[in-house]
Amino acid sequence: MVTTMDEKQTTNQPLLSVKGLKQYFRLNNGFFSEQVLKAVDDISFDIQKGETLGLVGESGCGKTTAGRTILHLYQPTAGEIIFNGKPIRTKKEIEAFRTKATMVFQDPYSSLDPRMTVSDIIGEPLDVQHLTAKGKERTDRILELMDRVGLNSEHATRYAHEFSGGQRQRVGIARALATNPEFIVCDEPVSALDVSIQAQIINMFEQLQEDLGLTYLFIAHDLLVVRHISDRIAVMYLGHLVELGDAEEICKRPLHPYTKALMSAVPVPDPNIARASKRIALSGEIPSPLHAPKGCPFHTRCPHATDQCKESMPELKEAEGGRLVACHRTAEVN
Amino acid sequence: MALLxxxxxxxxxxxxxxxxxxxxxxSFSLEKNKVLGIVGESGSGKSVTAYSIMxxxxxxxxxxxxxxxxxxxELVGAGEGVMTKIRGNRISIIFQDPMTSLNPTxxxxxxxxxxxxxxxxxxxxEAYDRAVEMLRLVNVNEPEKRMKQYPYEFSGGMRQRVMIAMALACEPDVLIADEPTTALDVxxxxxxxxxxxDIQKKEGMAIIMITHDLGVVAQLCDEIIVMYxxxxxxxxxxxxIFYHPAHEYTKGLLSSIPTAEMAGQKLKPIAGTPIDLLNMPKGCPFAPRCDAAMKVCIHNAAKMKKVGEGHEAACWVNEKQ
Known part of the structure; x- marks a missing residue:
């Protein structure tokens, strides 16, 4: 059942391509006025098989919406998702895609039905997708999944409220694994957990990736976590991708002014580094996506903004060594 | 004499x-002009310690x-009358969630x-002038205009600034900050x-910083208490605490954080699940999750012992040698 890494490595085609994805929400404020909230505005990227792409940004930047739109939980306003070389368009294609692409949610408290036992929660995707016969085959599969995520068989008949946050997240991961997916969108899967438990879950994500050849889109705001787990990192700001590149490189030498400010704001758990480090202060706050500024979305807070930045939107283009940056002044600023 | x-x-x-x-x-004491950090995971009692003080x-x-x-x-058993005079006046607190701490109406x-x-x-x-002055102190732009606005017109970061302004308006001796930045973006x-x-340096008060984020503690605190x-x-x-941790829990906590040095390596998490306060073990509460636990740890809780100048830990492992 499990596809190994070699089987797909024959071609160089990415497992998942996102092309010009847009997600606009129409808001009705009263009778005649209608506003458009551009949550995700024209983003494109590829994810290779077996890779982890970290998606970072501050609240309201559209990272969760991007993850959900990729899985067609929202109908995209424009753009295309191409999975294994095939575009996902029709209802049938979406349904088939959803067995191969699943999701782990942020909040392990509200993402599990309090009235279902653990085995029902994990078994539900099996039933919905008709993946196993009822009875022993189903039970065996559920126990196998529970074992994978480090839960005992005796946990099967318990309810979500009997578990700690870390264990609940394990249940959520087992559910995401039930359909033998190739691709998982992990939406802030560890941010509700304590540090010591967070490390257990991060290690488990890495182990599962090794064992099952999984590909992750890892959405998080904690840059230390994203840096650790990701191969590449994509940075979002107000619905746009502003920088994309190798995880270590981007953390060591961010090129976009927003990424620079973001990296310098991370509180490093080391007093000597903390005393020595200098933060790049940003003026003002993130503009509302309802009134996104014209031109570069970041120009209202950018210390290097010029008239050009106020007028035209910079394209995401290669800056150095495969790094993509959306900034008019990459060369001058760095 | 210590302040608190x-x-x-x-x-x-x-x-x-x-x-x-x-x-x-x-047990702990807090001196004037110091920032004390209390770190611990959920259920470690760090917030309850603060609420007990208040x-x-x-x-x-x-x-x-x-x-x-x-x-x-003495504040324990001093009565509501005394506490009302102390709260907000001599000891102030700011809470985690700036969205719910302000009255929307x-x-x-x-x-x-x-x-x-x-x-x-x-x-x-005079109170109006003082309020405007406080808003200016916490870097809220156009304070006179902002005075007339309602909480919904403020962003999360701005609301937390207002909370800080409110907590400092009466020049308290002690400011307790209970996860003041957890709900905010980096x-x-x-x-x-x-x-x-900045304000601590300017006004010279003492701060108790309660957080689960070791990064935040490293930025701000002179002294640190680790709770479990x-x-x-x-x-x-x-x-x-950061360079010479002397308790197995502190060591585990520090090695659980994904830092730059850990790149490409597996993290070293603390095994097991958080403690159930209704079923506390007899000995050291951390023993069931501790890799270095010995027989004595299971049967007897360790007392706080000095391990260095101003550095104490309650761990039997230190007494092994």
Whole structure:
């Protein structure tokens, strides 16, 4: 059942391509006025098989919406998702895609039905997708999944409220694994957990990736976590991708002014580094996506903004060594 | 004499399932001009310690025993009258969630002035001036205009600035900050932490910083207390805790954080699940999750012992040699 890494490595085609994805929400404020909230505005990227792409940004930047739109939980306003070389368009294609692409949610408290036992929660995707016969085959599969995520068989008949946050997240991961997916969108899967438990879950994500050849889109705001787990990192700001590149490189030498400010704001758990480090202060706050500024979305807070930045939107283009940056002044600023 | 002296504090919550000993023998002292960090995971008792100092525990919570002295004045059992004069005046608190800590139906100005009118003998005009001055201190632009606005017109970071302004309006001796930046984005968090550091230097008060984020503690704190299961397992300077941790839990906590040095390696998490306060083990509460646990750890809880100048830890492993 499990596809190994070699089987797909024959071609160089990415497992998942996102092309010009847009997600606009129409808001009705009263009778005649209608506003458009551009949550995700024209983003494109590829994810290779077996890779982890970290998606970072501050609240309201559209990272969760991007993850959900990729899985067609929202109908995209424009753009295309191409999975294994095939575009996902029709209802049938979406349904088939959803067995191969699943999701782990942020909040392990509200993402599990309090009235279902653990085995029902994990078994539900099996039933919905008709993946196993009822009875022993189903039970065996559920126990196998529970074992994978480090839960005992005796946990099967318990309810979500009997578990700690870390264990609940394990249940959520087992559910995401039930359909033998190739691709998982992990939406802030560890941010509700304590540090010591967070490390257990991060290690488990890495182990599962090794064992099952999984590909992750890892959405998080904690840059230390994203840096650790990701191969590449994509940075979002107000619905746009502003920088994309190798995880270590981007953390060591961010090129976009927003990424620079973001990296310098991370509180490093080391007093000597903390005393020595200098933060790049940003003026003002993130503009509302309802009134996104014209031109570069970041120009209202950018210390290097010029008239050009106020007028035209910079394209995401290669800056150095495969790094993509959306900034008019990459060369001058760095 | 220390500004704030907490000695052997025990706070419990009476629940249907039994007595939950949320704080279990906590002692520490806080000097003027110092920033003390209390770190720990959920359920470690760090917030309850703060609420005990303020005596704002929920109905079923109670300080069972111990002493809390502010400038030598005993607060445990002092009565509501005394506490009302202390809260907001000599000890202030800011909470985690700036969204729910402000009243949505009153203007920011009215809420700021309420605290000032209640605790000082300023008249309305002076209170207004003081409120504007405080907003300016916490870097809120156009404070006169902002005074007339309602909380919904403020962003999360701005609301937390208002909370800080409110807490500092009466020049408290101690400011307790309970996860003040947890709900905020990193760039906003960095601004708030810098603001707190600046104001602390300017006004010279003492801060108790309660957080689960070791990064935040490293930025701000002179001294650190590490809590686990309602008790203190280690205390020392920031350098002691980060560079010479002397309790197995502290060591585990530090190695659980994904830092730059850990790139490409597996993290070293602490095994097991957080402790159930209703079923506390007999010995060291951390023993069931501790890799270095010995027989003695399971049967007897370790006492706080000096491991260096101003550095103490409650761990049997230190006494092994």
């Amino acid at each position: 002296e907490v000695t052997d504090l025990h706070t419990s919550f009476m629940t249907d399932a039994g007595e939950v000993k949320a704080v279990n023998g906590v 005596q704002i525990l929920s109905g079923n919570g109670k300080i069972v025993s111990g002493s809390i002295k502010l400038d030598g004045q 009153y203007t920011i100005g009215k809420q700021l002035m309420e605290a000032i009118l209640l605790h000082t003998d300023r008249n309305k005009k 760039t906003i968090q960095a601004g708030i932490l810098e603001l707190m550091k 299961a309602g008790g203190i397992c280690e205390k020392g300077t920031a350098d002691d």
